[in-house]
Amino acid sequence: MPTDTLADEYPGDDAWKQFAHSVGATDEQIASVANAIMGSEATRWLETQMPALGGKSPREVLVHSPHGTDVIRALIMRVP
Numbered sequence: 001m002p003t004d005t006l007a008d009e010y011p012g013d014d015a016w017k018q019f020a021h022s023v024g025a026t027d028e029q030i031a032s033v034a035n036a037i038m039g040s041e042a043t044r045w046l047e048t049q050m051p052a053l054g055g056k057s058p059r060e061v062l063v064h065s066p067h068g069t070d071v072i073r074a075l076i077m078r079v080p
Helices: 003-009 013-022 030-047 058-064 068-076
Strands: none
Touching: 003 068, 013 030, 030 058, 030 068, 058 068
């Protein structure tokens, strides 16, 4: 899944805030939400290269993509 598709499918900041609250995150930061969902695996997940991100890690997308935050938020909101 190209990152452009994830960016286009990001449902918006209000949906993100509701999602963060629903998973029990301490705040709306990506790391907090990832930690609420994945626990101790969150840090590793943020550094793992993923096919859905064109072989980049979520951290790389956050740093280097113009819409990186939206892309990673959309991806996290899809985590089962």
